Every structure is written in C-alpha cells, then in structure tokens.
Amino acid sequence: MLYEICFNARGGQGAVIAARLLVHAACLSGLWGQAFPLFGGERRGAPVFSYARISDKPVRLRSQIREPDALLVFDRSLAKSGVKVKEEGLVLVNSPSRPQVAHAKVYWLDATSIAKKYGLVFAGWPAVNSAMLGAFARVTGIVAINSLLEAIKSVWAGTLGDLNARAAEEAYREVVGGA
Amino acid sequence: MQKTVISGNEAVALGVKLAKVQVVAAYPITPQTIIVEKIAEYVESGELKARFINVESEHSAMAACIGAAAGGARVFTATSSQGLLYMSEMVFWAGGARLPVVMAVVNRAIAPPWSIWCDHNDALSQRDSGWVQLWVENVQEALDTVIQAYRIAEDERVMLPVMICLDGFLVSHSYEPIEVPSQQLVDSFLPEKTPAPYWIDVTNPRSYGTIASPETYMEFRYELQEAMEGAKRVVKEVDEDWGRLTGRSYGGLIDLYLCDDAEVVAVLIGSWAGDAKEAADIMRSRGVKAGVLRLRSTRPFPAEDLVEALKDVDAVAVVDRSLSPGLPSILLSEVKAALYEHGAKPYVKGFIAGLGGRDVTPQDFVNVFERTLKGFKKGETGKVEWVGLRGVGSGHR
Known part of the structure; x- marks a missing residue:
C-alpha cells in the first residue's frame, strides 16, 4: 500500500507541519511514511506546498509526487494549482461551501472558522492544519483519529495540544461531501 | 521500538x-x-x-x-x-x-x-x-x-x-x-x-x-x-x-539490492538508490533480473567488493549525479577502472542525471535499465547519456 498526499496552502497555515504530523500519526497507526516540503523555502502568505507518503512498509521513494491519492487545499484560492489527483482519489478543501473543483470526490469543511474558534491564530494566520487532518482522517480512514490526536498532543504540549486536538475532532465531525 | x-x-x-x-x-x-x-x-x-x-x-x-x-x-x-x-x-x-x-x-x-x-x-x-x-x-x-x-x-x-x-x-x-x-x-x-x-x-x-x-x-x-x-x-x-x-547495517562499503542473480545492475550513490530499487522491482515483475549497487563509500573506493558483486553481471549502468567536464563521468570512470584492474568485463554504460535537483523517478531508472540492456544486446559502445535533458536531441528522454 502506498498513499500519496499533496498539501496546497499559504505560508502560516501549517501545511509543512501537517505533513509531518500525518506521518507521525501514521506511525502510531502501525504504518510508515515520509513527509517533505517543496524543496526551496517557505514564506508567510505565499503559496506553500508540502507532501506526504504513507505506506505499510518503509518508503524508499525520493522522487516528487506526480499524481497524489489526495489533495488537501488549505486555501480555496489554491484549489486550481494544476495538481492532478488520481481518478479514484479525493480533494479536501478548506471552504465554508462546496468548492469549485473538477474532481469526482470532493470534501470540504470550514477549517478557518474551526481554527479561529479554538484560538489557533498565529501572526494573523489561522493555523488550519489540525482541522484539515481531522477531516482527512474521517474521509480516508488511512490514519485513526486517535493516532492523530496522540500525534498532535506529542507535537504540542499542554493547552496548545488540547486546542489542536479539539479542532481536529470537530473537523472530523463536520467534514462533508464525497460525491 | x-x-x-x-x-x-x-x-x-x-x-x-x-x-x-x-x-x-x-x-x-x-x-x-x-x-x-x-x-x-x-x-x-x-x-x-x-x-x-x-x-x-x-x-x-x-x-x-x-x-x-x-x-x-x-x-x-x-x-x-x-x-x-x-x-x-x-x-x-x-x-x-x-x-x-x-x-x-x-x-x-x-x-x-x-x-x-x-x-x-x-x-x-x-x-x-x-x-x-x-x-x-x-x-x-x-x-x-x-x-x-x-x-x-x-x-x-x-x-x-x-x-x-x-x-x-x-x-x-x-x-x-x-x-x-x-x-x-x-x-x-x-x-x-x-x-x-x-x-x-x-x-x-x-x-x-x-x-x-x-x-x-x-x-x-x-x-x-x-x-x-x-x-x-x-x-x-x-x-x-x-x-x-x-539490527541495522548497510552492507559496509556497498549496499547490494537483488544483485545475486542480476543480469543488469545500476551503480550509484545517495538517496535515489530508493527510486532505483523500486525500478528494479518493476523490472523483475516484467521478468528482467535487475539489481542496484549503492556505493556507501567512495573513498576508500571499494574496488574489490564492487568487482565481486559485478563479475557475473551482463550489463552495468553507472548513474552519476555529478559532472567532471571533459571526463565522461566520475563514478563511471572509477567503476570501469576497478573492473579493468580485476579483469572483469561486463558491458558498462554511463548516465548523467539529477543535476541541480532535477527530479528522477523510478520510471527514469526503468529506462536506464532498459537502455543499458539494449546497448549490451546490440553491442553498442557504453557512451554516456543524459537522462531527461530538455531541448537537446540526446535520444534518452
């Protein structure tokens, strides 16, 4: 099994950490993985791309992901970025309503509102990563929500971990779509 | 753990x-x-x-x-x-x-x-x-x-x-x-x-x-x-x-992947060995016995171990992620010298790829294996080819 994920986001939304968190959660679910940013640099507000691979055995690949199984869009304006998702794959968008995405399987949730609700705003940018991953856990079942919550709490200690975990849980419940 | x-x-x-x-x-x-x-x-x-x-x-x-x-x-x-x-x-x-x-x-x-x-x-x-x-x-x-x-x-x-x-x-x-x-x-x-x-x-x-x-x-x-x-x-x-x-060791001077019975082996250094190993699996699923030899050490150059691993192989692809302008390529020259010194003479073909971070995929390595076997079977020279070169008619794309 090899499952490849692309994250399209803006610097400050937490996409680079999201990819790492997902691999962390995958390990806690007994899987292997690999997370990497778009090789170059990241700037707050600018488009940022990161990637993750999840597998049932150690990941040997080093080449770029060409056709992911899932695309997670943290900022609606980056939904049409040219990433070609596998036909049987899915697109998950941070959006209060059905996003305009040409793909058979589209899911959405208002991750920005969830992040704001739990005070996850840093330097003016709502960090939507935990919410997006909570929704991802729900729509794919690749990682267990409990593994994700455990990964979140090990990355952020104390209150911050709790708030991120609550955001992930709420997103897990709220995400809609699929048709 | x-x-x-x-x-x-x-x-x-x-x-x-x-x-x-x-x-x-x-x-x-x-x-x-x-x-x-x-x-x-x-x-x-x-x-x-x-x-x-x-x-x-x-x-x-x-x-x-x-x-x-x-x-x-x-x-x-x-x-x-x-x-x-x-x-x-x-x-x-x-x-x-x-x-x-x-x-x-x-x-x-x-x-x-x-x-x-x-x-x-x-x-x-x-x-x-x-x-x-x-x-x-x-x-x-x-x-x-x-x-x-x-x-x-x-x-x-x-x-x-x-x-x-x-x-x-x-x-x-x-x-x-x-x-x-x-x-x-x-x-x-x-x-x-x-x-x-x-x-x-x-x-x-x-x-x-x-x-x-x-x-x-x-x-x-x-x-x-x-x-x-x-x-x-x-x-x-x-x-x-x-x-x-x-419980973890890496083969000492060379890391061998499916080389024992291989007819074609890719020799290289670094992390893209992983993509090459995926390609070897793809080749084997098609009935071609491919392997990967990753040099873990380039100094000292493990000439004896390399020759031992390659002596019964038909064709060897040396894939360099580096260039010595004026020399066909660096690892290729060192691998050939080691084989010559020890009297082993498999067909050897050179490739240059991935310079400046150019992405190299398992499919690229599949092409390298196929191109090398073709060169061996047709008795071609082992002339170096550049993988994925854009806008130049190098033949290998």
Missing part, C-alpha cells in the same frame, strides 16, 4: 549529540543550516556538553575543527556546496594531518547558475582530500552513519577524517520515522575519545605543520594511502558491529 519522526538534518544533529562531540565549529549554508542550529540548541540547553565556536567562514570552521582535533577533542562541522569549496584548503589539511574530524556534507549543486538543490559535485570535488567519504540513503542511515563515522575516524588503523554525505532536501529535509538508539547503546559502541600519541600536549612540546623536504613528503602520502586502504576493513567491521547492536 517506538519510532520518532525527524528530518535528515535533525538526525545528523542527534547523532552528534549521541556521539558526545566536544567541539563544533560551523557556518550556516542552505540546506545544511538546520544541523548546526539544532546542535546549537543542544549546547544551549546543556544536553550536549560541547564548545560551539561561531566562525566567520567555512574555511575558519574547518581550521577551528583542525585545531580542536589536534588538541584531542572529538569535533564536528557541517557544510554544503559553496561552503565546502571555500573550506577546501582546510579540508585537504585535515586529511593530510590525519585528524579524525567528522563533517556532514549536505549535497547541493555548485554555482553558477545558482542552485540550492541536490547533486553530488560538491563532495566529489573533495575526493582526493584524504577523507573517508560515506553516502547515506535515508534519515535512519544518516543518524547511524554519524555514530559509525567517529568509530572509523578514531580507529588507530585509520586516523582519517570522515565526510558523511546526505542528499540536500531529499534526505536533509525529509521527515521519516526512525529508531533512535539509547545513549547507553551508543556509549557501548563508541568509547570516549582517547588522545593518540601525537596530539598537542603542552607538557610535551613538539612542532606541528612544518615543511617536509622532498626526502620525506612522499612517505607521508604513502602512509595516507595505506590508511585509506586499511579503512576498507574498518568501515565494514564498524557497520557489522552496529548491526549486531541495533
């Missing part, structure tokens, strides 16, 4: 901490910077009891490492690309002076044109400097090799600096689950550093760095060559010992 998800750069820093390095002198450069930032954090928090020397350049970083190593300390630095080139004079000094410095080189292409992305020309430019050069495939191997490197460098049969080469971004910035050995385990593997007889000792003054006349210079160089030859055995022993303790 519980796994930790960290990057290649973080793994190197963790290895340095576990090796209880005493002096670190470094200058930042992308994509290496995170290594020394992380080490600085360890020193600041007291987790690593080391002296961190901020320097004004890579040249000074290596000079400080040389001084500290000559004083008997266990030392570390890291750099990339332009930084390594700027350091070069001191790199050769550390090798010639037989000082067990350990340095991580996060491989990055050389300018111009500017690039921060991976290729192997930076470290390979220092291949005659008297450093043992080890290349890693992934994050776990990066951590393990840092710890192994000190055992190799400080072995009395070696007494040479060791360079750990890890691919810029592809390994340095990739996060992977790894097993982190306990301090107790590392302590049992890597004893505290004991100063050798020729360290600087203020109670026993000697002269260092003096001139060698034409009557003595050659003997120093001969001994350097002998030490490098001796390092072959030590690199293997150390990797085997590590394997006994942790």
Whole structure:
C-alpha cells in the first residue's frame, strides 16, 4: 500500500507541519511514511506546498509526487494549482461551501472558522492544519483519529495540544461531501 | 521500538549529540543550516556538553575543527556546496594531518547558475582530500552513519577524517520515522575519545605543520594511502558491529539490492538508490533480473567488493549525479577502472542525471535499465547519456 498526499496552502497555515504530523500519526497507526516540503523555502502568505507518503512498509521513494491519492487545499484560492489527483482519489478543501473543483470526490469543511474558534491564530494566520487532518482522517480512514490526536498532543504540549486536538475532532465531525 | 519522526538534518544533529562531540565549529549554508542550529540548541540547553565556536567562514570552521582535533577533542562541522569549496584548503589539511574530524556534507549543486538543490559535485570535488567519504540513503542511515563515522575516524588503523554525505532536501529535509538508539547503546559502541600519541600536549612540546623536504613528503602520502586502504576493513567491521547492536547495517562499503542473480545492475550513490530499487522491482515483475549497487563509500573506493558483486553481471549502468567536464563521468570512470584492474568485463554504460535537483523517478531508472540492456544486446559502445535533458536531441528522454 502506498498513499500519496499533496498539501496546497499559504505560508502560516501549517501545511509543512501537517505533513509531518500525518506521518507521525501514521506511525502510531502501525504504518510508515515520509513527509517533505517543496524543496526551496517557505514564506508567510505565499503559496506553500508540502507532501506526504504513507505506506505499510518503509518508503524508499525520493522522487516528487506526480499524481497524489489526495489533495488537501488549505486555501480555496489554491484549489486550481494544476495538481492532478488520481481518478479514484479525493480533494479536501478548506471552504465554508462546496468548492469549485473538477474532481469526482470532493470534501470540504470550514477549517478557518474551526481554527479561529479554538484560538489557533498565529501572526494573523489561522493555523488550519489540525482541522484539515481531522477531516482527512474521517474521509480516508488511512490514519485513526486517535493516532492523530496522540500525534498532535506529542507535537504540542499542554493547552496548545488540547486546542489542536479539539479542532481536529470537530473537523472530523463536520467534514462533508464525497460525491 | 517506538519510532520518532525527524528530518535528515535533525538526525545528523542527534547523532552528534549521541556521539558526545566536544567541539563544533560551523557556518550556516542552505540546506545544511538546520544541523548546526539544532546542535546549537543542544549546547544551549546543556544536553550536549560541547564548545560551539561561531566562525566567520567555512574555511575558519574547518581550521577551528583542525585545531580542536589536534588538541584531542572529538569535533564536528557541517557544510554544503559553496561552503565546502571555500573550506577546501582546510579540508585537504585535515586529511593530510590525519585528524579524525567528522563533517556532514549536505549535497547541493555548485554555482553558477545558482542552485540550492541536490547533486553530488560538491563532495566529489573533495575526493582526493584524504577523507573517508560515506553516502547515506535515508534519515535512519544518516543518524547511524554519524555514530559509525567517529568509530572509523578514531580507529588507530585509520586516523582519517570522515565526510558523511546526505542528499540536500531529499534526505536533509525529509521527515521519516526512525529508531533512535539509547545513549547507553551508543556509549557501548563508541568509547570516549582517547588522545593518540601525537596530539598537542603542552607538557610535551613538539612542532606541528612544518615543511617536509622532498626526502620525506612522499612517505607521508604513502602512509595516507595505506590508511585509506586499511579503512576498507574498518568501515565494514564498524557497520557489522552496529548491526549486531541495533539490527541495522548497510552492507559496509556497498549496499547490494537483488544483485545475486542480476543480469543488469545500476551503480550509484545517495538517496535515489530508493527510486532505483523500486525500478528494479518493476523490472523483475516484467521478468528482467535487475539489481542496484549503492556505493556507501567512495573513498576508500571499494574496488574489490564492487568487482565481486559485478563479475557475473551482463550489463552495468553507472548513474552519476555529478559532472567532471571533459571526463565522461566520475563514478563511471572509477567503476570501469576497478573492473579493468580485476579483469572483469561486463558491458558498462554511463548516465548523467539529477543535476541541480532535477527530479528522477523510478520510471527514469526503468529506462536506464532498459537502455543499458539494449546497448549490451546490440553491442553498442557504453557512451554516456543524459537522462531527461530538455531541448537537446540526446535520444534518452
């Protein structure tokens, strides 16, 4: 099994950490993985791309992901970025309503509102990563929500971990779509 | 064992901490910077009891490492690309002076044109400097090799600096689950550093760095060559010992993947061995016996092991992520020389790929295997082909 994920986001939304968190959660679910940013640099507000691979055995690949199984869009304006998702794959968008995405399987949730609700705003940018991953856990079942919550709490200690975990849980419940 | 998800750069820093390095002198450069930032954090928090020397350049970083190593300390630095080139004079000094410095080189292409992305020309430019050069495939191997490197460098049969080469971004910035050995385990593997007889000792003054006349210079160089030859055995022993303790070893000087019965083998260094191994699996699913030989060490060059692994193979593809303008390619020439020396004559074809971070996929390696077998069957010359070259009619796309 090899499952490849692309994250399209803006610097400050937490996409680079999201990819790492997902691999962390995958390990806690007994899987292997690999997370990497778009090789170059990241700037707050600018488009940022990161990637993750999840597998049932150690990941040997080093080449770029060409056709992911899932695309997670943290900022609606980056939904049409040219990433070609596998036909049987899915697109998950941070959006209060059905996003305009040409793909058979589209899911959405208002991750920005969830992040704001739990005070996850840093330097003016709502960090939507935990919410997006909570929704991802729900729509794919690749990682267990409990593994994700455990990964979140090990990355952020104390209150911050709790708030991120609550955001992930709420997103897990709220995400809609699929048709 | 519980796994930790960290990057290649973080793994190197963790290895340095576990090796209880005493002096670190470094200058930042992308994509290496995170290594020394992380080490600085360890020193600041007291987790690593080391002296961190901020320097004004890579040249000074290596000079400080040389001084500290000559004083008997266990030392570390890291750099990339332009930084390594700027350091070069001191790199050769550390090798010639037989000082067990350990340095991580996060491989990055050389300018111009500017690039921060991976290729192997930076470290390979220092291949005659008297450093043992080890290349890693992934994050776990990066951590393990840092710890192994000190055992190799400080072995009395070696007494040479060791360079750990890890691919810029592809390994340095990739996060992977790894097993982190306990301090107790590392302590049992890597004893505290004991100063050798020729360290600087203020109670026993000697002269260092003096001139060698034409009557003595050659003997120093001969001994350097002998030490490098001796390092072959030590690199293997150390990797085997590590394997006994942790269950992880990497084949010593060469990492072989499905080479035993192979008709075609790709020879290369670095992390894209993973993509090549995926390609070998694809070839085998189509009935072609393909294998991958990853050189873990380029200095010493493991000629004997390489020949042993390739002597019954029909066709060999040597894939270089580097260029020596005017020479067909670097590893290709070294592999061919080793085969010629030992009388083994498989068909050998060269490829140049991935310069400046150009993406290379398993499909590219499938093409390399197929192209090499075709060349062998048609009796073509092994002329070097560039993989994925744009806008040039090279034939291989």
